Amino acid sequence: MTSSFPFTIKSDQEFEEAALNLFQKQFQSNLVYREFCEHLNVNSKEVTSIQDIPFLPIQFFKTHQVKTGHFTPEVTFLSSGTTGQVQSQHQVKDLSLYQKSFTATFEHFYGSIEDFVVLGLLPSYLEREGSSLIYMVEDFIRKSNYKESGFYLNELDQLSEILIKLDESGHKILLIGVSFALLDLVEKTSFQLKNTIVMETGGMKGRRKEMIRQELHDILSKGFGVEDIHSEYGMTELLSQAYSKGQSKFECPPHMKILIRDTEDPFQYLENGKTGGINVIDLANIDSCPFIATQDLGKQINSNEFEILGRFDQSDIRGCNLLVL
Template identity: 45%
Template sequence: MQRASLFTISSQEDFLKRSLETFHYQYKHVEVYRRFVDYLGKDPSGVKDLYSIPFLPIELFKNHRIWDSSKPFSPEILTFKSSGTTGMERSVHYVADPLLYQESIERSFVQFLGSPKERVVLGLLPSYQENGDSSLIYMVNHLMQESGRKQNGYYLYDHKALSHQLAALAERRIPVLLFGVSFALLDYLESEGDKSFLKHLDLTVLETGGMKGRKEEITKEVLLEELRQGFCTEKIYSEYSMTELLSQAYALEDNLYRTPPWMRVLIRQVEDPLRYVEEGRTGAINIIDLCNVHSCAFIATKDLGLLQGGGFKVLGRMDNSDVRGCSLLVV
């Protein structure tokens, strides 16, 4: 599988061709995926379009090694783990080609937000830093490296230090990109101290989700408006990815996420995961991420969403009562 061709996809036909190539490659080389496809009774020769490709339940990353057998495996391989509390089973994503992930980060970021070299990159991502092994932290670290600014850095819960840095950057008229988990961004806005300098700062805020269990739940629209008002900027954007993916989608307007050319979202029925709903109808999110060439590129997530206007919206999470066909998880 050639890395370079991933980033030259320019049409629906290209994407379909590459997706089918990846399906057959992973059926041959990723044992867990092959066993899952066989369990469904799916004949690989009959897979002719995106909707006939089986999507692996994301839960399998918690208790199976999703790995390309053509690649040597060792404990030193780059590994990402999902966030979770002590004792909680966490998803694990083994990354055979870190350079592929880095190129995916760079290309999608430039496509949606421009070059990271144009701004200081700051992080307010306490939950991710505390858990460790985070793909998001890896991504932000890489963008900081690409930015190359000495002011780049993380702030955890030190709101005074963050304010001091932001005020200094506002005075020097240096553009800033602030990555923040939702609850931490709101906590910062609610913290003590003068924040009038925000009115003079060229600031882009990229929220990464993360409200559940930390603050009172609010709608995404309310969250984005509170961030616009609090940070005194219209450039409040959102990023969507997860431990099990090597690509990111971005929402720059109307809370509508858009994907890079090598990534695609389909919406499946909740009641029947092998069927799909039309645009505008709510269902569960399936993701094709062709950068996942050495794990699994076809992931059935537990997020709810819908397709709209060439993009997609994320509407929440399925609970356990939404899951159908759980026996498929025993492979």
């Protein structure tokens, strides 16, 4: 693997070749994943397409050390959860790979992060240890060329004042926040923003009742005075993210892909427009597992776009876009 892998991928054919090569390496070196595959009686030599690759249920990150090879992690990211819940653990061998992944992903959709004032409104994440989202936004803030970039915990009045002033001055602004905190902000102040991307990362964290994404976005759109609310779809167990620029239509970067599995038969994949479970291939996840079966429900719109519709019944409340049907 070169240091530029997998961020040079440009085509579906390159993606498939890389995914199949990674599967073979995972099968050889990832003991948890190999045991899972063998339990399914998978013959690695018969895996010749993406649809043949087994996807590891995301719950394994709660019960096992999902690692490719033997290493001491540079950091262990932890999922959010209420008291008493078992947290997922993602042991990251190389933090620079995560940095390359989230930077390449953001810049693929939005351009250089250096050009943005980055305002983070993520109180529930700041109040705990081990958040991969906080690490990402912290890095964005560090790379931003603006001294105004930073995190805000409960200083909503101060944030409102800074946001209005910066937006009026014509600066490009990224306001990235957890859903309940963004709602708190628009209840205190009414905005008419012209140069700000408002991006929600999902989740009420028990602070408010859950609501469907369309209802949330309607409230935020009116409150901030913007046409579209953007969204980030990421999770502790991955190193890459998908983004939505509005209308709840998400896109993956070239090194990430989703497949929609049948909820009754996890080895069958559904055509566009059909609701099922979201499987993710994250080619940056070379040191844990690139092939994850999430507990999220969604549907493929076309080859480039997908929607997130909710979560399976009985699945844990977690930190990545918990928005119910």
